[in-house]
Amino acid sequence: MADQEGGFSPQTIIDHLKANNVTHVVWLPDSETNFLYVLLQEEPSLDLIAVSREGQAFSTASGLSVGGAKPVILIQNTGLLESGDSLRGWVMGMNIPVVLMVGYRGWTRHGVDTDTAATYTEHFLHAFGIKYYLVESDADADRIAVAFERAESTKQPVAVLIGDEFHGFVQRNPNQY
């Protein structure tokens, strides 16, 4: 696959995680962030914690943060919808400053959702009062740093929605993965 103009490089996210001193990535696979996972496995400064349901990610991140580590949660919007009570109790209720990187399944910039997961994602975030930033391409990536700053200053979760316009990250080198 050739580079697409406006695409999103997984290395960009890795760079932002490192720049913001992230120690652990609590993660469950999703199609939007698969290429990121491949790179994360090769990044020695980040400890990957694989969960089997997204609600676990919030309580795991809570424990990491209370212990002085700096986790990030990497999940799909479908899993975010599943995780409401854990998000409420283990992160919001315990004032955990964590960034949620959420694969925005079903979203397109044309306003036509291809999946109801996208239809409800922003409504869900509004209902919980969670600030979020949409990131579609490398050009938007500075919003990731803003999300980390806001999480830290408010001691609350902040979401980064990874737009699916290009079906996830650009695959820079097809032989690499």
Add this chain to the structure above:
Amino acid sequence: MFQTADMFKAFAPYRGNAVVIPGRGGRHWINLSDKPDRDVPLGDPAMGGHASFALGLALARPDEKIILFDSEGDILMNMGALPTIAEKDPKNFYHFVLDNGVYATTGGQPVPNAENIQYDVIAKGSGYPSTYAFDNLEDFANNIEEILSKPGPVFVTMKVVPEVENVPIGQRVRWQKKTRDQTIADLQKDLGPRKS
């Protein structure tokens, strides 16, 4: 089957300097503990999450012994946490489960298949290297020192007597001595900065 309060009395002499997350049996621990700043009685932030929280704490603080008293209702609600714990293999994590067979805080309704389920077998199958099951206090008391001397993650399930609460939540007496925020602040102060 034995009393949670008696279990904590048997455990207390072996606590050492460990961080203790007392879970749903916390009311019986809080007056026994001699290190309240290392106790983490969180109440119930969201059911099913204690094991993952304790895992996160254990991974963030690998030099500290982390001891969790979980419940079977919590385990059932988030059983997928067990393979994650086993995969991360925290040598400093001790996972005790109080199995009373019921949802005690909602009136004592039985958990699914309460009479037949074997939590230690599930933990073993999930990859915990060491698992134990106790249904009497004497066996537990005779093994607690060995359990806590093993490298984690260790899983210990115990059949305990239900303490059913039928009082509406808003009318229950709060047993915690500190707020959740103060509990966390005291723990973090006691632990000091994390080594990177």
